[in-house]
Amino acid sequence: MKMEWRGVLDFRLLLLYTCGIIEVQSMSEVWVELRGPRFVVHHNSATLRCDHNVDPEALYKVVFYKHGQRIMKFVRGRDPPYELYNVTGADINLRHLQPTSITLERMDFAASGPYACEIALETPLYSKISKFHEVNVIVRQKYRPKIKIKHKKLPASEHLKATCQSGPAYPAPHLTWFINNNKVDERLTVPHGTMKVHRHHHGMPLSATVSELNFPLDTMDLYPNQTVEITCLSTIPSYASEFEGFADVQNSTVSANVIRHEPAPTQLPVKIISPEMNVSHRCTHNIIIILTSLMCHFRFY
Incomplete structure (x- = not known):
């Protein structure tokens, strides 16, 4: 019986899609995600958006949660359309309030925690909630490390x-x-x-x-x-x-x-003499010997 009802529901949704009321062909394709900063400096503000892939004209209700408790509810067609609840550690900016986004001001440490949002359709009757998005209020470093x-x-x-x-x-x-x-x-x-x-x-x-x-x-x-x-x-x-x-x-x-010390030499430096220099050295040495012999010879005479 449940399978038959799901088939009828998906068929109605397909008809609505062909009329341009909704952008998805089955409920399994509907997605919703809460997006916003993960970290907020103490006493600063943060904007949370409830993103989805449903035609905005098909939305009947949008609800924002913190720690599983409602903080804002929008219902299309009601007067007034918004219901605001207490947010511990922050104030909701009324001027920037929209059906799918809220801005929290002067966030204190108590405003840290998991947030989520939910969208709902009236025809067909359907709702889906996002995963939790963690927001942390921080104090920046006072100086360099x-x-x-x-x-x-x-x-x-x-x-x-x-x-x-x-x-x-x-x-x-x-x-x-x-x-x-x-x-x-x-x-x-x-x-x-x-x-x-x-x-x-x-x-x-x-x-x-x-x-x-x-x-x-x-x-x-x-x-x-x-x-x-x-x-x-x-x-x-x-x-x-x-x-x-x-x-x-x-x-x-x-x-x-x-x-970085250079490695010590493995042997003493050796002077390399070319063959030409070696021949010249021998000639000079021989001339000295000959001159010495002649001087000794003339001395005896």
Whole structure:
């Protein structure tokens, strides 16, 4: 019986599609997605959109949720068409209110959480809800990360050792190392986790992240006395998504001088004499011997 009803429903939907009321041919092709920023700076605003592939004229109802609770409902044909509910930690901007989008203003930390939206059709009777979209209210870093190097001048046969500490933020930033603009393999780093910095932002405790670098310099093709650049990148979040970059990014760079000693010679230097120079040397030597003999001969006389 359910299969027969689904067939009738899809047939009615196909008729509606041919009349230009809806853009899809079956309910299985309907999709809905809530889109918006993943991270919002404290006391800033964010716009959430309920995207779908249904003809807007066919929409009967749109509902926005936070933590599964309604925060806005739009019903076509009602007066007024909007119903607004309490949003903990944010205010809804009434001037920018639309059937499929809402703007949350002055977002506090309590506004963080999972959001979703739902669309509904009246003919045929059908509704679909989106997946949850997580929104996080953050505090940006107060300053650049700090790098400390154990030795700023070292041989190429040793390991480059350094530590990096991010600026205070919420949540704690993620640290990434670079040497000469090349990302360092994370296996050559030692994360030391996060630490409290005894600083707060509107009651929210801030944290810093610490990471250690232990990089073997002999893996690099270096020339004598080359300078290498060590960069610590501090970001929120740990990676940038396809549609959204970093919510917060800071970086610092320091230099170290790498000494590369040339190998010692395996034998003493040998002077190479050409055959012509060798013949000239022998002739000179013979002339000296002859002159010495003649002088001795005339002395006896």
